[in-house]
Amino acid sequence: MAIELFNNGKHLCLIFDDLVDDSMGEAVQANQFLIVDNEHGALIDPGGNMTYNGLLMEMHNYFAPKNLDYILASHADPDIIASVNKWMIHSECKVMISKLWARFVPHFCSVGNSAGRVEGIPDEGMILPLGNSVIKAIPAHFMHSEGNFQFYDPISKILFSGDMGASIVPHTEVDTPVEDFKSHLQYMEGFHKRYMVSNKICRYWVNMVRGMDVEMIVPQHGRMFKGKKMVNEFLNWIEALPCGIDLMTQDHYREPK
Amino acid sequence: MAIELFNNGKHLCLIFDDLVDDSMGEAVQANQFLIVDNEHGALIDPGGNMTYNGLLMEMHNYFAPKNLDYILASHADPDIIASVNKWMIHSECKVMISKLWARFVPHFCSVGNSAGRVEGIPDEGMILPLGNSVIKAIPAHFMHSEGNFQFYDPISKILFSGDMGASIVPHTEVDTPVEDFKSHLQYMEGFHKRYMVSNKICRYWVNMVRGMDVEMIVPQHGRMFKGKKMVNEFLNWIEALPCGIDLMTQDHYREPK
Numbered sequence: 001m002a003i004e005l006f007n008n009g010k011h012l013c014l015i016f017d018d019l020v021d022d023s024m025g026e027a028v029q030a031n032q033f034l035i036v037d038n039e040h041g042a043l044i045d046p047g048g049n050m051t052y053n054g055l056l057m058e059m060h061n062y063f064a065p066k067n068l069d070y071i072l073a074s075h076a077d078p079d080i081i082a083s084v085n086k087w088m089i090h091s092e093c094k095v096m097i098s099k100l101w102a103r104f105v106p107h108f109c110s111v112g113n114s115a116g117r118v119e120g121i122p123d124e125g126m127i128l129p130l131g132n133s134v135i136k137a138i139p140a141h142f143m144h145s146e147g148n149f150q151f152y153d154p155i156s157k158i159l160f161s162g163d164m165g166a167s168i169v170p171h172t173e174v175d176t177p178v179e180d181f182k183s184h185l186q187y188m189e190g191f192h193k194r195y196m197v198s199n200k201i202c203r204y205w206v207n208m209v210r211g212m213d214v215e216m217i218v219p220q221h222g223r224m225f226k227g228k229k230m231v232n233e234f235l236n237w238i239e240a241l242p243c244g245i246d247l248m249t250q251d252h253y254r255e256p257k
Numbered sequence: 258m259a260i261e262l263f264n265n266g267k268h269l270c271l272i273f274d275d276l277v278d279d280s281m282g283e284a285v286q287a288n289q290f291l292i293v294d295n296e297h298g299a300l301i302d303p304g305g306n307m308t309y310n311g312l313l314m315e316m317h318n319y320f321a322p323k324n325l326d327y328i329l330a331s332h333a334d335p336d337i338i339a340s341v342n343k344w345m346i347h348s349e350c351k352v353m354i355s356k357l358w359a360r361f362v363p364h365f366c367s368v369g370n371s372a373g374r375v376e377g378i379p380d381e382g383m384i385l386p387l388g389n390s391v392i393k394a395i396p397a398h399f400m401h402s403e404g405n406f407q408f409y410d411p412i413s414k415i416l417f418s419g420d421m422g423a424s425i426v427p428h429t430e431v432d433t434p435v436e437d438f439k440s441h442l443q444y445m446e447g448f449h450k451r452y453m454v455s456n457k458i459c460r461y462w463v464n465m466v467r468g469m470d471v472e473m474i475v476p477q478h479g480r481m482f483k484g485k486k487m488v489n490e491f492l493n494w495i496e497a498l499p500c501g502i503d504l505m506t507q508d509h510y511r512e513p514k
Contacts, residue, residue: 024372048364050364100451144403197403201502250465
């Protein structure tokens with residue numbers, strides 16, 4: 001079921017958190033997002049083939065999918081946009097993704113299906129008009145993907161943070177924002193230590209986010225961080241975390257014998 | 258058309274280099290590979306929806322696709338395995354991929370289609386039996402993907418190196434191995450400087466590969482490096498290249514205004 005993260009009657013932010021069948025433990029839970037402003041819509045990280053039908057049906061209650069302006073993709077992983085071929089057919093939307101991945105997106109598609117509809121976001125990010133509002137593409141390269149964006153909505157003050165802040169939990173536990181940061185760490189730590197590329201990069205990101213007006217960090221997997229206090233707890237933690245290549249040594253690179 | 262990289266009558270390595278329609282400049286060229294040993298087969302990085310039909314048809318000349326033992330995936334990008342849903346239907350193969358991505362692969366698939374058929378390769382790599390031979394999964398994490406493997410065939414002494422050594426050229430130029438390393442640099446440099454995560458990691462990889470008996474480095478995009486001299490030229494170059502996060506500064510992480 002869709003959950004309203006924000007709604008002032010003209011501007012709506014929705015999260016869909018229960019569309020992945022994670023009951024067998026084979027697929028990782030993932031969140032999808034819809035922002036609607038004055039009858040214009042953007043889907044963020046709509047997911048793979050597994051979530052397509054559910055998302056299409058749920059969206060209908062709020063917005064006609066064929067009127068989508070954008071699919072906003074944080075990067076090109078399967079849980080982010082493996083369904084893009086189907087969205088290309090059922091809507092007129094553009095796909096906005098890092099310029100590093102624009103020429104990789106057609107590999108999800110049937111020949112010709114994506115022609116002229118994939119637009120590369122430059123490294124410095126950009127401001128995208130949506131209805132009477134805007135969505136900002138925020139640079140988050142190497143967290144984890146080499147060309148990676150988060151999406152910031154200045155009206156709701158939500159930062160849709162992609163893999164940053166992700167936690168690996170069953171879909172039944174995603175509805176509630178994080179309440180006790182310390183007890184939540186066990187669901188985040190392993191993921192961030194390996195998928196986030198290095199502490200240096202995390203620190204650049206934290207410096208940037210501290211200068212923004214963020215009320216909520218909402219990741220693509222797991223539970224969200226709501227309110228400035230919880231947002232800061234997350235920033236303080238990730239700023240100090242050794243991760244990715246920081247933890248790699250020659251021992252990780254040996255021919256198996 | 259398939260090109261034979263190695264063939265001793267019992268053991269065959271093929272490259273397919275012209276299946277991506279890159280004529281419009283929208284999709285990046287990609288190579289797919291087939292190894293057959295004594296009537297057992299492994300596909301390496303079979304590609305996306307764009308290459309599926311062509312690869313299936315071309316393979317038939319050498320090997321019955323439904324008898325595939327494995328799909329070996331260097332990582333989970335769309336040009337690597339976005340076609341996996343179709344291969345799941347048309348063969349009984351297992352998909353071998355880094356354990357970091359095993360729970361992401363089902364997002365390419367229809368619900369249930371991948372159940373029990375995706376196997377996670379542990380970080381240290383592994384040795385996979387194929388007919389009377391083996392294929393080694395060689396650790397190549399963060400080059401570029403966080404969980405990343407190359408595949409080494411001890412019979413042909415080919416290292417199928419995934420993105421390492423990739424060059425961005427039209428498919429018409431892939432057939433010929435690199436002849437002049439310096440003039441080839443222009444097709445590799447930009448890609449490696451951004452997609453390879455850091456020089457530290459590249460050095461670990463070079464140290465490992467120098468200890469292996471490699472006659473050919475065959476990347477997933479562009480032209481191959483054939484013979485020990487050319488292999489060494491590549492190793493010497495990548496060992497000294499600053500890349501990825503080495504080149505990132507706070508300036509790359511600013512909110513667009």
